[in-house]
Amino acid sequence: MKALILHGKEDLRVEEVEEPVPPGGWVKLKVEEVGICGTDKAFYKGTYRPLKLPIIPGHEIGGVVVDVGKGVDKDLIGRRVTTEINISCGKCWFCKHGMPTQCPYRKTIGISIDGGMAEYMITSADVLHFIDDLTPAKGAMVEPLAAVLEGIQQAPPPPGANIAVLGIGTIGLLSIQVLRLLGPNILVGVSRPGSPKAKIAEKLGVDEVLTYDEALHLVKRKTPEGQGFDYVVEATGSPEGVGMALNMVRPRGVIIAKSTHGKMVSLDYTSLIVKEVQLVGSRCGPFPPAIRLIREGLVKVDELITDKYPLTDGVNAFKKAFSRESVKVHLLPS
Ligand SMILES: [Zn+2]
Numbered sequence: 531m532k533a534l535i536l537h538g539k540e541d542l543r544v545e546e547v548e549e550p551v552p553p554g555g556w557v558k559l560k561v562e563e564v565g566i567c568g569t570d571k572a573f574y575k576g577t578y579r580p581l582k583l584p585i586i587p588g589h590e591i592g593g594v595v596v597d598v599g600k601g602v603d604k605d606l607i608g609r610r611v612t613t614e615i616n617i618s619c620g621k622c623w624f625c626k627h628g629m630p631t632q633c634p635y636r637k638t639i640g641i642s643i644d645g646g647m648a649e650y651m652i653t654s655a656d657v658l659h660f661i662d663d664l665t666p667a668k669g670a671m672v673e674p675l676a677a678v679l680e681g682i683q684q685a686p687p688p689p690g691a692n693i694a695v696l697g698i699g700t701i702g703l704l705s706i707q708v709l710r711l712l713g714p715n716i717l718v719g720v721s722r723p724g725s726p727k728a729k730i731a732e733k734l735g736v737d738e739v740l741t742y743d744e745a746l747h748l749v750k751r752k753t754p755e756g757q758g759f760d761y762v763v764e765a766t767g768s769p770e771g772v773g774m775a776l777n778m779v780r781p782r783g784v785i786i787a788k789s790t791h792g793k794m795v796s797l798d799y800t801s802l803i804v805k806e807v808q809l810v811g812s813r814c815g816p817f818p819p820a821i822r823l824i825r826e827g828l829v830k831v832d833e834l835i836t837d838k839y840p841l842t843d844g845v846n847a848f849k850k851a852f853s854r855e856s857v858k859v860h861l862l863p864s
């Protein structure tokens with residue numbers, strides 16, 4: 531089969547490899563559509579290292595079950611699915627305390643084991659979710675939406691909150707839609723106003739898209755005592771994002787941190803403490819509510835997929851994923 535293999539920093543190649551065989555309890559998927567995520571981009575740039583190299587990246591999957599390993603119901607064959615990214619052990623302290631995504635023995639698709647940027651991939655039957663009624667494109671958007679829900683679940687905004695979303699890439703645009711459902715007072719995007727992405731953000735629920743300076747100005751005019759937003763989502767994908775978020779959050783406000791660029795950041799740490807800001811890191815999240823939000827059209831995902839490339843053009847797809855005008859780039863392996 532054809533696969534896109536990352537060998538190291540900016541060394542991505544389309545190669546012919548053996549098709550994977552599902553072991554007991556696992557299934558083989560024919561990958562229909564797979565998203566390029568910010569994490570994949572950081573792997574490509576070499577700022578964040580996958581746990582295995584070379585690796586087939588890709589953890590945002592829409593596909594069909596084509597084979598099953600020992601002990602798995604054959605009726606699964608032909609079902610359209612998406613797979614969770616973490617395959618946990620189910621036995622350790624973290625798994626037993628409701629934190630399977632932090633299982634130290636977990637396998638992580640596209641990070642510690644081969645992922646979906648290939649014609650076929652394997653995953654555990656335990657982490658499949660059925661999406662027979664959704665397109666593969668929507669299926670591949672479940673994982674990023676679940677990751678957005680995780681942060682909001684860990685630290686939800688109060689009703690009627692003043693909210694800023696920094697960065698309006700995939701995570702920003704998904705966050706905007708979920709936060710809009712929670713009835714904010716102010717909901718602004720912080721990026722470059724007037725850009726194609728800003729137009730999408732305005733269509734999907736922000737009051738307006740402001741520059742960073744305009745957002746600081748709005749803080750002074752429109753938030754209580756001019757002290758800042760209640761809730762800031764940092765989804766810039768850049769090391770400067772968290773410092774900007776800290777400057778615009780109010781005392782005792784919340785910053786949801788979502789940028790996995792792999793770089794070191796410098797931060798006014800004392801201000802974080804004096805303002806008693808909650809800085810909430812979060813990664814992978816719950817799939818069932820993400821599927822429900824997409825299925826019911828409460829979160830729109832097709833608008834975010836700006837480019838689709840065949841797998842064989844994967845290198846150009848990655849380059850496109852770094853361009854300013856694209857939001858989410860998908861690969862079509864089959
Ligand atoms: Zn991702």
Ligand SMILES: [Zn+2]
Pocket residue numbers: 618619620621622623624625630633634635636
């Ligand atoms: Zn475990």
